[in-house]
Amino acid sequence: MSGLLQGKSVIITGAGSGVGRAACLLFARHGAKVLALDIGLEAVEETAAMVTGEGGTALARECDVGDAGAVDAAVAALVEAFGRLDVIYNNAGITLQPRPGYAGVRKLVDTDDDEIERIYRVNVTGVINGCKAAVRQFERQGGGGVIVNTASVAGLIGWGGSAYGSSKGAVTLLTKTLALELADQNIRVNSVCPAGMATNFIPGLQTSDAAKASMAATHPLGRPIDPMDCANAALFLACDLSSNITGVNLPVDGGLSAGVPPRR
Numbered sequence: 001m002s003g004l005l006q007g008k009s010v011i012i013t014g015a016g017s018g019v020g021r022a023a024c025l026l027f028a029r030h031g032a033k034v035l036a037l038d039i040g041l042e043a044v045e046e047t048a049a050m051v052t053g054e055g056g057t058a059l060a061r062e063c064d065v066g067d068a069g070a071v072d073a074a075v076a077a078l079v080e081a082f083g084r085l086d087v088i089y090n091n092a093g094i095t096l097q098p099r100p101g102y103a104g105v106r107k108l109v110d111t112d113d114d115e116i117e118r119i120y121r122v123n124v125t126g127v128i129n130g131c132k133a134a135v136r137q138f139e140r141q142g143g144g145g146v147i148v149n150t151a152s153v154a155g156l157i158g159w160g161g162s163a164y165g166s167s168k169g170a171v172t173l174l175t176k177t178l179a180l181e182l183a184d185q186n187i188r189v190n191s192v193c194p195a196g197m198a199t200n201f202i203p204g205l206q207t208s209d210a211a212k213a214s215m216a217a218t219h220p221l222g223r224p225i226d227p228m229d230c231a232n233a234a235l236f237l238a239c240d241l242s243s244n245i246t247g248v249n250l251p252v253d254g255g256l257s258a259g260v261p262p263r264r
């Protein structure tokens with residue numbers, strides 16, 4: 001299978017690790033020309049090198065998605081390099097970092113204001129900045145275009161902490177409202193909603209087999225979620241296979257958000 005994004009120009013944010021890196025590799029394997037963005041330049045350069053090492057096309061650029069000017073400049077750089085923008089995948093996101101001595105999911109009352117601000121700046125403002133910059137470019141091109149966001153299962157059901165969950169709830173509703181707002185311009189907006197994955201997202205998780213197993217056990221399908229599972233969902237939402245789908249928040253969660261499993 002190849003070529004689902006043949007010749008398309010794509011921006012992927014949070015591309016230095018996890019889901020973003022997997023999406024860069026997968027989209028490029030499907031023929032996309034990728035501009036990989038991340039706040040960490042070294043990591044995103046490594047992603048671009050992995051893509052080009054496989055014979056794909058990718059450029060890397062440092063970009064803080066919370067900075068609207070930097071996101072606009074990244075879109076301009078993509079247009080300069082590849083001529084147009086077809087798809088933006090607003091994937092960058094952060095969560096609260098573990099606090100020494102604090103067990104379990106962090107309560108809202110124990111979350112500092114600056115921690116909440118930091119999360120909202122990346123997870124909400126960052127996605128909004130990506131959407132606005134992309135829509136302006138889609139309009140310059142005469143309409144049409146695709147936006148994919150990474151939300152979370154935490155944007156669909158109560159899951160994890162309130163600071164993170166509420167930021168992802170903003171992304172799932174933004175996805176729906178914006179989809180309606182842009183439908184008459186043939187701009188589609190959907191999101192991928194992952195459950196927990198062992199990426200760099202939560203420090204230490206990748207190396208803890210016990211934590212990974214307990215996370216997998218929360219999924220009715222019983223398996224861990226892999227970043228490539230999310231990249232596959234994002235590919236479907238980015239390409240023409242989903243040309244009549246907009247305003248959808250697609251769970252990639254092994255059934256976690258489906259409801260309460262029956263007692264066995």
Ligand SMILES: NC(=O)c1ccc[n+]([C@@H]2O[C@H](COP(=O)([O-])OP(=O)(O)OC[C@H]3O[C@@H](n4cnc5c(N)ncnc54)[C@H](O)[C@@H]3O)[C@@H](O)[C@H]2O)c1
Pocket residue numbers: 013014015016017018019020037038039040043063064065066091092093094095122126150151152153193194195196197198199200201202227
């Ligand atoms: N890993 C999980 O358990 C999980 C679960 C649900 C949803 N998600 C979501 O999936 C997305 C990807 O997460 P991941 O697991 O690949 O995490 P990750 O930490 O492996 O990758 C996220 C990348 O985003 C980058 N980033 C952080 N702040 C940025 C900023 N301001 N501007 C640009 N880039 C920035 C990081 O440098 C990193 O490379 C996020 O939106 C996250 O909220 C993750």
